[in-house]
Amino acid sequence: MYDVLIVGGGVTGTAIARELSRYRLKLALLEKEVELAFGVSKSNSGIIHPGTQNPPGSLKGKLCVEGNRLTKKLAKELGVDYKEVGELIVIFSEDDRPRLLKIKADAEKLGVTGLRIVGRDWLLEHEPNINPEVLAALFAPTAGIISPYRWVYDQAENAAGNGVEILTSHKVIGIGKEAGRFDVSVAGGKVFSARFVVNCAGLCADEIAGMAGITGITIKPRKGEEFILDKKREYISNHLLFPLPAPTSKGVLVIKTSDGNPMIGPTAEEVADKEDLSTSDDGLKQVLESVKKLIPAVNENDIIAYFAGLRPVAGDDFIIRHEDKVPGLINVAGIQSPGLTAAPAIALLVAGLLKKNGLGLRKKFFFHRFRAKTVHLFSLLVTRISPLIRKDPAYGDIVCRCELVSAKEVREAVRRGARTLDGIKFRTRAQAGRCHGGFCTTRIMKIMAEELNLPMTAITKRGKGSELIKEERT
């Protein structure tokens, strides 16, 4: 019998797992995909928002501001790179100034610090590539960037180190409730019993809630297409650049990422299918048109990759509540932007809800708060690489030449839970560069086959059905 089962291994679920792992509880996290962060989280922009995008009075606004502060602290504890690059919400017309000032006033009400309006001269000095027609911007220095997947993996790893069972390829298919206990069935036949269930199943949060008897939640996927530029364009902007937000989305942004590659997007389009991750010619056109208003120098030829993600929309605000009709069930639904930022604050909120509804939270004597930083050659100065190679020769065996990833890092990623080529990419950046795996895919597959003791025909891109090889000569 588990104390708490967490359904969903995205950023929300893993943040909750990590937070709860400080208490004496029997915990498990169930993820339907073969790896964590393979749902909504994998297509996240990686922005840690300051709290300028949501109105005061909303749960989103409150948790975003709180999450921003917590992320900074947590990233340090977990050895994840977090860069406070700051954001600029820019305007091009005097007509827009009142709305910009309103955003500033709202954000200040929420407790966002350091906000100031900057003028054209400041902008031209600090953002040399910005459209010279720019008029002013709201500067929010506390905006940051983080790798969304490494953030998930590192939180999960720390949670696991503190005793949480992290179970991937565990798709929940039914939830029974009797005598103060949930019986959660997963595909393949296993049943997990628990006193509490926390549903943070992203796009499927409505289905999971439904299984537990709560019907009022509907997740409407809203697709966003994003386009990644070559690392050579890392400094096309020095801050995150936002236009004035539109009613349905933040608009098309110029995003700095912790990997160095700038990203442009996203689009926002309601779709019916929760698996529709296709990109379109129109999406590209729309993003390029919008982004060129911010930075005219953005060039289509610098695009090295693109993807679409789905935001799990459930009305205007997050839904985070204990369901009194189904005692013991906590729904965490509609966690779209600023969900990545809010996740640590959501985790605290959920811990509070669990406690309020009868779960005893007694601190562990030993809680491993810290996690050793994962080594990434690409983030090191060349001079720091030499001692590593002397310690372990495999750091000198370069697999991915575009992003500088060694055999050691790839092997290590498999040992830390990577089971697919995408998982390797998200963890190490191998295949994420300009050649898109043209040079390194075979080598990575071989390392995986060796580490996991699998034939090459069993290696997949992102789980069953996405095998790369049809036949091996033997």
Add this chain to the structure above:
Amino acid sequence: MIKHLTCIACPNGCQLEVDEAGGHVIKVTGNKCEKGAAYARQEVEDPTRILTSTVLAKGLELKLVPVRTSQPIPKARLFEGIAAIRELKLGRPVKAGEIIVKNFLGLAADLIAARTVHLPE
């Protein structure tokens, strides 16, 4: 019967019209030079290709040894050649040019290694 061919004797790529009966060329038109006529004759009367593929290696430094026929072989026998190569396994180190199968498919051509492959270090 009229057959249409693209001449590959040079990059011009002349479109040839070949009047042919019973596998024999009667007349070639469309060729800008004599090479075209010769190509058409060869291509209609006895089309041949160099076949290249790989042989599975056992206990060598590489998984596969690239191989080729030492001369062109009849085009009609390419798939038969591929099937025969797939049956082969090579357990000894080879030098590029070394014969792997003499008189491949009973033809004048040999199957030869195209790369030097050693024992593993």
Add this chain to the structure above:
Amino acid sequence: MTARDSRLVTRDLVVVGGGPAGLAAALAAGKAGVKDILLLERDQYLGGILNQCIHPGFGLHRYKEDLTGPEFADRLIRETIDLPGLEISLKSFVVKLTGGRIVTYLKPGLMAEVKARALIMATGCRERTREMIHIAGTRPAGIYPAGLAQKLINIEGLLPGREVVIIGSGDIGLIMARRFTLEGAKVKAVIEIQKGSRGLVRNVVQCLEDFGIPLYLRHRVALIHGRDRVEKVTVENLDSGARFELSCDTVLVSVGLIQENELLEMAGAALQGLNLTSLPGVFVCGNAYKVYDLVDTVARDSEQAGQMAAEYLRK
């Protein structure tokens, strides 16, 4: 020379890349009298991309024979390898290059820095990707750059797909159409946006016509479908706008090559004329200089780069 430089090992000539360009350059430099050459190759073998090009058509000019890629490589390696004063370092990956010709490279167990009196960059090229031509649709498994598919089949013995649509009719695309067919896969079509094939006539005939593979000119792949693995593509006629679908499990992308000159960029060097860069003593040859059609020409021009480096060192 700064104090730091003086501690560095200095080599007369460093050649980065052990494919046909780097080998030919080292060979010519050696013959022209350079007695101290370090050749850095990132792979565990010399010969570069030739090793996976098992088809014939190489060497007609240089060796007056119709050779396969590995045979061409084998001959060039044998010509080069015994040069006096040539050191070959395999599995050596250059991570940094400065305008002062300081080369930093990694290999298993070692990071080394060397100061080159002259430097030849022969780093080759990479393939343009699906992403660079912005093909819309999903991102399932089964989309391969043609050269990667070639490596999987010819080096690793792995067949990546059974029903293949090839985007782009350049020589690599055509060669792979034949290769897949001989390996027992069905090549459904080659899709080309231009009015004619970009490949050699010989390859259109011997790789497509020999096997009855359709070539759609003035067409593009507008969409890729499939959740986990490629399921089909939508093909569009660029003149009429008409669309049709082809079911397949694999899409091969063969839409051109790009020079790999990131290291030169890092050093602040621009390409200038044949084998020259804006930095004195830094030369570039082979596909890193420009994307060539024939390896014979690569070897010829790269030998010239070797001679230029030798000339520079004599000054």
